[in-house]
Amino acid sequence: MVTKHPLPGSERHVEKGTKVIGQCDPAERIEVFVMLRRQQQAQFDALMSRIAADDPSVKPLSREALAKDYGAAPEDIAKVRAFAGAHGLAVVREDPSARTVVLGGTIAQFESAFEVKLERYQHHVAGPFRGRTGTISVPDDLHGIVEAVLGLDNRPQARPYFRIRPPFVPARARQVSYTPPQLASLYQFPQGDGAGQCVGIIELGGGYNASDLKTYFASLGVSEPTVTAVGVDQAGNQPSGDPNGPDGEVTLDIEIVGAIVPRAAIAVYFTQNSDAGFIDAVSRAVHDTANKPSVISISWGAPESVWTGQSMQALNSVLQSAAALGVTICVASGDSGSSDGSGGGDQVDFPASSPYVLACGGTHLTTSGSSITSEVVWNDGDLGGASGGGVSTAFPVPAWQQGLSATSTGGGSQPLSGRGVPDVAGDASPLTGYEVLVDGAQTVVGGTSAVAPLWAALIARINAAKGQPAGFVNAKLYKAPGVCNDITQGSNGSFAAAPGWDACTGLGSPNGEKVAAAL
Template sequence: MRLSKLRGACILLLLSFMLLSCEYPVSTTGTSNSGQGDTSATGKNRFTNVSTTCPKPLERISSCLTPYSMRQVYGIQSLIDQGFTGKGQTIIDIVSFGSPTLKADMDVFDKAFGLPPVNLKVIAPLNIPEKDPHGDKDGWGDETTLDVQIIHAMAPEAKIVVLVSPVAETEGTFGLPEFRALEQYVMDHNLGSIVSQSWGASELTLKDSAGQQELQQWDTLLQKGTTKMGITYFNSSGDQGATDYADDNKKMGNVPATSFAASSPWVTAVGGTTVNRKAGNTAGANEQAWSGSGGGFSLFFKIPDFQQGLSASIQQQLQGRRGVPDVSGDADPYSGLAFYRKGNWNMAGGTSASAPLWAAIMALANQAAGHPLGFINPTLYKLAASDQYDHLFNDVILGNNTNQGARVRGYPAIKGWDPVTGLGTPKADKLVPALVKAMKTS
């Protein structure tokens, strides 16, 4: 396992059919300001590559997902067939360093799966020296490429802006001021209205005065973004299960812990699942909690209003704290999307894969609404509390996020919300119209 601060993404590498696992981070952002679905000949059924078999190096792995099979699992293909492709929307991916091979890798990925050429822009607005204390630059390249490929596969006509920091985000406050500057840049330049971030700083490393001051500045910024600017933020919940790193040397904590920015109440925190399906059959897919799915209760943030309606038994767990995550998606690298970079096909996972998945779905929702929906957390929980819950979400009730290596007991996935998979995974073809309708009438 290649360790870096990059903790949002796991990449299953297949070289000469030998399996290795790696870990890296991700960020994304999306926008919305236009148009209804295009069901004309140039819209419906344009994305006709229905292959459920991955490229040659991965074809023997029945759990490998293609863009089509992942879209089928989550009901996204039905929306695309109706013309909701992310057209007119912008998704922003905030990362350190980016990837010098991104455009070339996207060309190969798009050709393999019959996707249109990606509408991609890379911006590096911070004129400051590069800092990479752990030598993670290439890992951030994997992370960047993974983010962009998942977004493009799920929302093929959305514009993607990669916003790059020259400073690695590690643990504690290192890299957070620079990322915060990029968040401000998004607002100052009206770049987009969906931001998905696949990085995280363990709350265990943010207890000192510097950490608390940094969190306060982020809280003010994210609140403004959601309530004043109509931005929807997604953040990976982490890949360490019920605990997280205790320090910058990657020593694991021996207590339950979550990470920031997933723990922010202004962010939609995205946990992870494992997709189980019969070979070539997406209709028979089911899910269980991925053991690495970050989840638990914030050390710093109080329970937000939208979680106060959860059941009495959940309230006993919350004890007045912000619960993480809110939702989830496929994050197990053994059931991940086929991913291409620098001449190699791999399988990707981690919660930095599930966060951009939700960012892409948000682009479809914003397109359907004709405007940015903004802060969706209250509406997600309201819909989940209604009799529509099983119609809109896949309720994950198997698995847990115990971290065996750190000997930290996790939480079980149970009916309804839980601190492993949140409210569950999306049935996007039902959830998107319900979300748009509910936010229109609220």
């Protein structure tokens, strides 16, 4: 008799505002991806500790070395194959380096294999999706081997963090806008065009029009970068024609990166908006041996409470692999202040809260000529958005944040009880936003979504000048006081800006030359 074990962290509940609307078609075919444990986990953890401590003797692993030493064991993959065979499931794809096996089959086959019931749900905001409640079960011989089973449900997981400037703003609000090269200059980015680098961009929907990019880069007088769309899990570059939808995010990310590092290659990984899609796209980017991005920009996320334990763990594990490979990952910290739009108390956004990424918060910028005259926390009030930031309840305080405190709006400060978010910041208010061209329309956009590609472009310039990747940058930045413009005014709800690190803007906005010197 086969004993079944609940998979830790796979528990799903019926969310508020969600109801069951019917059964799934048992003959419908779906794909599910299974993530396996890492070989030599203890050795890998020791390597991660040395990276977090900024040990200068640690060199980035090659993708081949990571696969060989810390990928999935061949015998573990064989066990998943045998399990698939026993349940009539097909093995669609195996990637030992990414520790994933993708299985294909009918809903009835997957229900039986993992002892779940899949139903059709409707959510008042997210719309219809396939979902489940309770836990996923795995048999004895996969117990302890399988870390996550993703894709049984396909509910929308994340949201993009860009905000188009509203057409009507209060008369007193002074509106200005900047091109990405102007911001690079204001933030004193070192000279460079990113030649020889590849920047990866993760997108959960939407697309870009080549004609928009051509027109935009020509209007700035910069050469048009090479942009490659990489389809993940049957997704691809599919512009909807709606600049307020995901197209706005996709185009914003490409235009900011391309305008600042026009000679860097840009690889855009398109996937479905589900936890399985999100994790698979990041994994494909990190392990991509064709494009080999040295920097990855992610402008999507969701409050920590929205993620299951297994999906958060699975994505964090991919982000760890990126750090080991020397790939820098820049992530938007969210646009809804200290609550992260969760509707209940303070929360931080994931994947920004992963200790293996550079979390990017937002500021409101005031300039005169070619210099910054003031910079405060981005907070445009209830309707306008604010820099995401706070303290993680999922991840402990990393080595490089030991001894830091979060200052609260009411005065007083508390030592960090978990990973503090964000690490750094940059211009994010739509009132001082970025000039972009989306679906044929000139528009001004803000949001922490713009800050992640801004920092990614800075890192790409630094990598190109240095001829090697900066890799995991957090420890170095926290050790180098003064590399960022310290933001000391404003709040994002529960947290206030303060001298040094704070839970609104992190260490501050970039002084590109000083960041380059520190890295």
